[in-house]
Amino acid sequence: MTRRRRSLWLRAAALTVYAFLYLPLAVVVIFSFNDSLLNAEWVGFTTRWYAVLFDDTAMLHAAANSLFIALTAATTATVLGTMAGIAMQRWRTGFLRCLPFLVLTPVAMPEILLGVSLLLFFRQVLDLTLGMISILIAHITFSIGFVAIIVRVRLAGLDGSIFEAARDLGASPWQTFRHVTLPLIQPGVLAGFLMSFTLSIDDFVITFFVAGVGVTTLPLQIYSMIKVAVSPEVNAVSTLLMALTLTLIALAAKRAPDTLKQRA
Amino acid sequence: MASCWRRCSPTLFPDETGSSNAATRWVSAGDAKPAFISVTAKRSARRPAGPRAVPRAPLTKWLVSLPPTLFLLVILPLASNFLIRIYAWIILLGPVDLLYTPFAVIAGMVYVHLPFMILPLYSNLEQHDPALLEAAQDLGAGSWTRFWRITLPLSLPGIWAGAALVFIPVLGMFAIPELLGGTRDILIGSLIKEQFLESRDWPLGSTLSLLLTATVLVLAGLSVWAASPRRGRAR
Numbered sequence: 486m487t488r489r490r491r492s493l494w495l496r497a498a499a500l501t502v503y504a505f506l507y508l509p510l511a512v513v514v515i516f517s518f519n520d521s522l523l524n525a526e527w528v529g530f531t532t533r534w535y536a537v538l539f540d541d542t543a544m545l546h547a548a549a550n551s552l553f554i555a556l557t558a559a560t561t562a563t564v565l566g567t568m569a570g571i572a573m574q575r576w577r578t579g580f581l582r583c584l585p586f587l588v589l590t591p592v593a594m595p596e597i598l599l600g601v602s603l604l605l606f607f608r609q610v611l612d613l614t615l616g617m618i619s620i621l622i623a624h625i626t627f628s629i630g631f632v633a634i635i636v637r638v639r640l641a642g643l644d645g646s647i648f649e650a651a652r653d654l655g656a657s658p659w660q661t662f663r664h665v666t667l668p669l670i671q672p673g674v675l676a677g678f679l680m681s682f683t684l685s686i687d688d689f690v691i692t693f694f695v696a697g698v699g700v701t702t703l704p705l706q707i708y709s710m711i712k713v714a715v716s717p718e719v720n721a722v723s724t725l726l727m728a729l730t731l732t733l734i735a736l737a738a739k740r741a742p743d744t745l746k747q748r749a
Numbered sequence: 750m751a752s753c754w755r756r757c758s759p760t761l762f763p764d765e766t767g768s769s770n771a772a773t774r775w776v777s778a779g780d781a782k783p784a785f786i787s788v789t790a791k792r793s794a795r796r797p798a799g800p801r802a803v804p805r806a807p808l809t810k811w812l813v814s815l816p817p818t819l820f821l822l823v824i825l826p827l828a829s830n831f832l833i834r835i836y837a838w839i840i841l842l843g844p845v846d847l848l849y850t851p852f853a854v855i856a857g858m859v860y861v862h863l864p865f866m867i868l869p870l871y872s873n874l875e876q877h878d879p880a881l882l883e884a885a886q887d888l889g890a891g892s893w894t895r896f897w898r899i900t901l902p903l904s905l906p907g908i909w910a911g912a913a914l915v916f917i918p919v920l921g922m923f924a925i926p927e928l929l930g931g932t933r934d935i936l937i938g939s940l941i942k943e944q945f946l947e948s949r950d951w952p953l954g955s956t957l958s959l960l961l962t963a964t965v966l967v968l969a970g971l972s973v974w975a976a977s978p979r980r981g982r983a984r
Contacts, residue, residue, distance in 0.1 A: 595965060597942065704830060
């Protein structure tokens, strides 16, 4: 009897938490189809906010920027992060022991700190004009750590003797990498790419500091819109963005169980 | 979301701190979304062997399939951009006149960061040995005593890890007070932002940032120490 009562109580608590997590998002999605300028009461079903959205050149331009930045940054970060992951796995003595620490630190700090330090670095050290280039460098910087971690986890689950076997059989280091290492870590590399892509397309705080005045990304555009007023157009773009991230996560998840099981 | 995934890792570097099963798995889980799935898959695979799987088959099946789903449901909100989640609160609180108040700021922060408390707690709770609870029950402990004397002390590492994962990013927050708070709800994050982007007092901004960095490092160190399983067991 007590057991049953307790489980009821637990269920109620869990339900409350899930409601807390999901109701606000549901409200955003529902009101994106609402035929009223105010997000206050349900008037009727419409898709006109999506039409408004696709007519909004500033928004479309920001979306195109975001897409370009995410693709470029994710590709670069995947290459660099994979190299870092392999190095972290291979050299675990001496000075290089600090490598994981150096790669991971940006991952662990509050974003605002990374944002302002990149801003200072670009302006004071590189004397770079803020814009596309600075955003790209920033996004690559914060993505590398994630790719490196995923690749390293994948490598840690592999049997190191296969690489030695390849070398024994006469493969050059490059051939070993190309025909043995790369195919084996490929799921991890892909998961790292997808992750960097979502991180980049979603990033607001760091971009906010390094974007300068000329270039706008989708999150920056959303921020400037919601700072001014509530608009169903924002609901529409939010709904589409959620759908996109969900798809990417589903893709990454399909790849990953394998990647991470190795470790456990 | 970017923000959020990045934050998953302050329970820091598994190899360097020599931390634990729980922390390591949590970090790996936090660092790669997909890890959650494999963690839960493993859990469900293990489940039937546990003592709770005694009931009839359909119920067992339900129990096995349920936790991963529930677990995924905690993570999924993180998949939406964090601005979208704040925007949701602008919509919700606007009509009831609670927008631009300290309450709105706190609500937004709790909403955005709640999953980061649940995740480490989950990976901690998952590792508790159910036999302990059963032994306690056999020895006559009621449900409250069992929670207070067994579950809670064993969860402390998870609680500390979660507290750090929430506290550290909140320290640097500026977007939430700016969007949900009034003009008087200024946090150190807003102050830093202001120095760098508005009043252009970079030296002051840098000093504040350095202060924040030092605080974060101390807190991260403390949380790694507190979350280490050795301390959890010692209690």
